[in-house]
Amino acid sequence: MSTIQLDDIRVEFDTPSGKVVAVNGVTQQVPSGGFVSLVGPSGCGKSTLLAVISGLTRATSGQVAVGGKAVTRPGRGIGVVFQEESTLPWRTVQENVQFALQIAGVDKGEQVERANWAIDLVGLKGFEKSYPSMLSGGMRQRVALARTLALEPGVVLMDEPFAALDQQTRIFLGAEVRDIWQRSQQTVLFVTHDISEAILLSQQVWVMSYRPGRIIDVIDVDLPEHRDASIVSSPAFNQLHNRVWSSLQEESKRGFRQQETRT
Amino acid sequence: MMTSVMGGDVEPGTGDDVSIERPDTESDRPVQLPRRWRLSDPLISAGATAGLLVVMAVVAEVGARSGWWRASTLPATSTMLSGVAGLMDDPQFWSDLTRSGLEIGLAILFGSTAGLLSGLLFWKLPTLGRIFEPYLVSFYAVPMVLFYPLAIVVVGINASSVVILATIMATIPVALNTTVGLNGIRPVYLKLSRSLQCKPHQMLFSIALPAAAPFIVAGLRLGVVYALIGSIAMEFVTAQAGLGYRIRYYYEIFDNDRMFAYILVVLVLSVLLTALLAGLERLVVKGRTS
Numbered sequence: 014m015s016t017i018q019l020d021d022i023r024v025e026f027d028t029p030s031g032k033v034v035a036v037n038g039v040t041q042q043v044p045s046g047g048f049v050s051l052v053g054p055s056g057c058g059k060s061t062l063l064a065v066i067s068g069l070t071r072a073t074s075g076q077v078a079v080g081g082k083a084v085t086r087p088g089r090g091i092g093v094v095f096q097e098e099s100t101l102p103w104r105t106v107q108e109n110v111q112f113a114l115q116i117a118g119v120d121k122g123e124q125v126e127r128a129n130w131a132i133d134l135v136g137l138k139g140f141e142k143s144y145p146s147m148l149s150g151g152m153r154q155r156v157a158l159a160r161t162l163a164l165e166p167g168v169v170l171m172d173e174p175f176a177a178l179d180q181q182t183r184i185f186l187g188a189e190v191r192d193i194w195q196r197s198q199q200t201v202l203f204v205t206h207d208i209s210e211a212i213l214l215s216q217q218v219w220v221m222s223y224r225p226g227r228i229i230d231v232i233d234v235d236l237p238e239h240r241d242a243s244i245v246s247s248p249a250f251n252q253l254h255n256r257v258w259s260s261l262q263e264e265s266k267r268g269f270r271q272q273e274t275r276t
Numbered sequence: 277m278m279t280s281v282m283g284g285d286v287e288p289g290t291g292d293d294v295s296i297e298r299p300d301t302e303s304d305r306p307v308q309l310p311r312r313w314r315l316s317d318p319l320i321s322a323g324a325t326a327g328l329l330v331v332m333a334v335v336a337e338v339g340a341r342s343g344w345w346r347a348s349t350l351p352a353t354s355t356m357l358s359g360v361a362g363l364m365d366d367p368q369f370w371s372d373l374t375r376s377g378l379e380i381g382l383a384i385l386f387g388s389t390a391g392l393l394s395g396l397l398f399w400k401l402p403t404l405g406r407i408f409e410p411y412l413v414s415f416y417a418v419p420m421v422l423f424y425p426l427a428i429v430v431v432g433i434n435a436s437s438v439v440i441l442a443t444i445m446a447t448i449p450v451a452l453n454t455t456v457g458l459n460g461i462r463p464v465y466l467k468l469s470r471s472l473q474c475k476p477h478q479m480l481f482s483i484a485l486p487a488a489a490p491f492i493v494a495g496l497r498l499g500v501v502y503a504l505i506g507s508i509a510m511e512f513v514t515a516q517a518g519l520g521y522r523i524r525y526y527y528e529i530f531d532n533d534r535m536f537a538y539i540l541v542v543l544v545l546s547v548l549l550t551a552l553l554a555g556l557e558r559l560v561v562k563g564r565t566s
């Protein structure tokens with residue numbers, strides 16, 4: 014019901030130094046209820062692709078459809094966790110999480126209930142009355158995560174949500190996100206630059222190239238549904254890791270060289 | 277830290293324009309910097325102010341009594357205070373106070389409203405903002421008194437001409453700060469509001485204004501001060517009533533004790549207004565800093 018379909022997506026930006034092709038020729042699909050991770054060197058167009066799917070940015074050409082309907086502007090069914098710090102500093106944790114529900118017109122009692130559920134989910138119980146400035150960067154990102162999860166959208170787009178977290182919290186929250194996904198039937202597209210995280214969480218990994226951003230490799234993760242940390246040391250996991258790594262390595266080198274020659 | 281920046285200090289390096297205070301609205305500052313005086317800060321500053329006042333009062337008292345300066349230069353504190361006490365049952369004083377209070381109040385009301393609205397306009401229509409901002413900034417350098425004759429020609433010698441000029445003076449810092457605050461909203465907040473499908477009024481009241489609030493309040497603080505300065509100064513120059521006019525009147529008839537009593541009243545008024553605004557500011561930034 015919430016399949017993400019990308020058909021020949023191309024995104025160009027006009028910049029003072031000329032035209033930048035951020036995304037080019039992306040034709041992919043995330044099946045309804047699927048969990049796909051997107052990895053790629055920084056600046057390759059991952060956030061741009063997410064913005065196109067969420068309806069925040071219009072593709073220069075190509076079609077994007079969610080649940081069979083063309084995406085032309087943001088909609089209720091798509092929740093986004095932004096890469097940038099996005100908590101509202103003038104609202105408490107509770108108020109931040111309720112904000113999305115409030116805008117969505119959820120009635121007051123249910124707002125509180127769902128916010129509490131989401132806050133509990135991301136492990137912030139006890140911090141409801143804290144302001145974001147009193148929390149660490151990682152905790153603030155969890156507030157943003159809770160805000161999106163509280164909406165219970167059919168599609169969740171996460172842009173490096175755990176980049177600011179320490180390793181333990183990252184693993185814990187990753188498992189939590191996977192758990193929520195398994196129970197909820199949500200369709201998830203998850204951007205990360207941590208290969209292990211990508212493999213551990215998802216059913217499929219897309220590797221994106223640097224300028225123009227294309228999907229250069231699609232790797233199915235055929236690991237058991239139930240995954241715990243010990244799976245990281247299995248041969249199957251290692252094989253997947255090597256595959257993603259070698260795809261990425263070529264790309265990163267190329268991207269690095271390109272960036273160097275430009276400056 | 278933010279509170280101190282917004283307390284009226286202008287950040288070094290950005291000090292090309294005194295009217296634009298730049299509170300740090302970015303939330304990716306280092307987290308939980310230890311701030312030892314956090315809780316007692318207002319207490320300490322209140323205590324320091326009280327202490328300073330006492331010292332000044334004592335110096336004025338002793339200085340005048342022991343003849344360090346002539347009593348006509350600066351009368352003894354007790355003389356000034358009894359002068360103020362004498363004003364309390366002087367109907368003339370109350371009508372002056374009412375008139376000035378009304379002028380200042382109206383200038384604050386109109387100035388804040390006009391400033392906020394023009395700030396919003398300059399934000400929504402960036403081209404317009406770019407055209408007008410330099411003029412607003414250079415308006416600071418113009419002594420408003422120069423426009424007094426014009427105001428008199430237009431509305432005559434009455435409270436309106438004072439209110440008009442004080443309003444203009446109050447409008448400018450509010451407009452500038454509102455514009456700067458709104459233009460400085462982090463793009464991710466706008467993305468968030470679009471992504472959540474905020475309606476225009478939700479976007480304005482739940483995102484834009486709160487996000488720009490530290491700047492807006494800083495602008496309002498300046499606006500209030502300018503309304504006060506504008507009203508009193510304009511009365512002082514040409515008016516037939518009001519605190520400013522009365523100060524000048526007593527100055528001209530050499531009634532120093534009364535003059536200083538009025539000056540003291542104006543000082544108290546400005547301190548009260550400033551304290552009120554500082555309170556508002558604290559309310560707005562509550563929770564934003566650790």
Ligand SMILES: Nc1ncnc2c1ncn2[C@@H]1O[C@H](COP(=O)(O)OP(=O)(O)O)[C@@H](O)[C@H]1O
Nearest residue numbers: 026028033035054055056057058059060061062
């Ligand atoms: N609004 C924009 N205007 C101009 N260029 C942009 C804009 N957004 C992104 N870009 C450029 O597009 C490329 C991809 O950016 P982005 O999607 O943020 O990459 P990633 O998320 O993979 O790090 C980058 O080179 C970036 O500079």
Ligand SMILES: [Mg+2]
Nearest residue numbers: 059060096172
């Ligand atoms: Mg990105």
